[in-house]
Amino acid sequence: MSCGHDHQRRQFLSRGAALTAAVTIAPGLMLYDFARARPSGEPASSAVRWGMLIDTTQCESGCDACVRACNKENSLPGGTLPTDPQWIRKLELQQEGTGRRISLPMMCQHCAEPPCVEVCPTGASFKRADGIVLVDKHRCIGCRYCMMACPYKARSFVHEPVTDHSGATPRGQGTVESCTLCVHRVDQGVAPACVEACASEGHQAILFGNLNDPDSAISQRIRSVASAKLRADLNLDPGISFVGL
Amino acid sequence: MTLRWAGLWRMALLLVLAGPLAAAVNEPVLDIGQGGHCVDDPQFMRLNHMKLLRHQRDETVRQGIRGGKYSLAGCVDCHASKKNHSVLGTDQNFCQGCHVYAAVRIDCFECHSSTPRRSIAGEVLK
Numbered sequence A: 001m002s003c004g005h006d007h008q009r010r011q012f013l014s015r016g017a018a019l020t021a022a023v024t025i026a027p028g029l030m031l032y033d034f035a036r037a038r039p040s041g042e043p044a045s046s047a048v049r050w051g052m053l054i055d056t057t058q059c060e061s062g063c064d065a066c067v068r069a070c071n072k073e074n075s076l077p078g079g080t081l082p083t084d085p086q087w088i089r090k091l092e093l094q095q096e097g098t099g100r101r102i103s104l105p106m107m108c109q110h111c112a113e114p115p116c117v118e119v120c121p122t123g124a125s126f127k128r129a130d131g132i133v134l135v136d137k138h139r140c141i142g143c144r145y146c147m148m149a150c151p152y153k154a155r156s157f158v159h160e161p162v163t164d165h166s167g168a169t170p171r172g173q174g175t176v177e178s179c180t181l182c183v184h185r186v187d188q189g190v191a192p193a194c195v196e197a198c199a200s201e202g203h204q205a206i207l208f209g210n211l212n213d214p215d216s217a218i219s220q221r222i223r224s225v226a227s228a229k230l231r232a233d234l235n236l237d238p239g240i241s242f243v244g245l
Numbered sequence B: 001m002t003l004r005w006a007g008l009w010r011m012a013l014l015l016v017l018a019g020p021l022a023a024a025v026n027e028p029v030l031d032i033g034q035g036g037h038c039v040d041d042p043q044f045m046r047l048n049h050m051k052l053l054r055h056q057r058d059e060t061v062r063q064g065i066r067g068g069k070y071s072l073a074g075c076v077d078c079h080a081s082k083k084n085h086s087v088l089g090t091d092q093n094f095c096q097g098c099h100v101y102a103a104v105r106i107d108c109f110e111c112h113s114s115t116p117r118r119s120i121a122g123e124v125l126k
């Protein structure tokens, strides 16, 4: 990438503060920043690191709009049996002692040091330059090592033949899959489906953006409120942080 | 005379058999859907689409490069039959027809959609 382009990009990104997380341009289409759609032909860049900030104080108990949106976007069957693929789970937690309850969506944490990638024998699990952790299903042999290695139980094995190919993500029996951060949308400059669904449900529990840009809405918020990463002791540096844990 | 008749019968039989056989041996009859100008020379595509798609899939999945000249979804967009909106289904459908003819198993559509992108809820997904 040329310096000129880099400069342009930074200029675009710095406008992110004005064009924050949820700009609706048409029903069902939300941009977090028009300029962030990567031009076609350009690879993902490590100048960007995509992440989320999940505010458990805004996440409503019992609401599963994000889960439904994810299932619809990626044509997941939507079951919750141990053998059903689930890319997001809604968790309802209660603190021992105080009895305080919180509710949160749980998905792949898009670790900077992902153990799923480390154990994968085929190179199918990989981290894209912009921090999105994916399974290259062309290479996945379904050994499920990554499922064992992931401390967040974020991955699912596709047990059944896939008949519904209408979703945005190609899926197939015998491979492992997990949240893609809606990479197909992100590459077009559109926020992930769960983020959009949460906002249109009237909640603002999920903020999506570029963690590498100090001026992005997510970076500003992470600077101003207390947030935490799940199992920070494991030093996996997840891209997902939580407020109000 | 018997001999001459037998000879004629044999010729007639050969002609009847050879007609349909000749068509079947030459080329599969394909429904090319919308068709139009292919992204590259059709004969080049016939010979090389598998290599081009394999190269493109790695670039797109692993590096995030979108909008390339060659893409499976692009093939499907142009070549889905107008009858069943798919590149699969019968031995006339674009992908299935040729792969059956060439006896090459096609795995793509175990995961990928065999219908054009715009037919998905009316949205262009890309």
Ligand code: SF4
Residues within 6 Å of the ligand: A107, A108, A109, A110, A111, A114, A115, A116, A117, A133, A149, A150, A151, A152, A153, A154, A155, A178, A236
């Ligand atoms: S949360 Fe699990 S699947 Fe996601 S990157 Fe981390 S280890 Fe891999």
Ligand code: SF4
Residues within 6 Å of the ligand: A116, A119, A120, A121, A122, A123, A124, A125, A135, A139, A140, A141, A142, A143, A144, A145, A146, A147, A175, A176
């Ligand atoms: S199941 Fe697939 S992605 Fe996971 S470790 Fe095995 S080959 Fe890699």
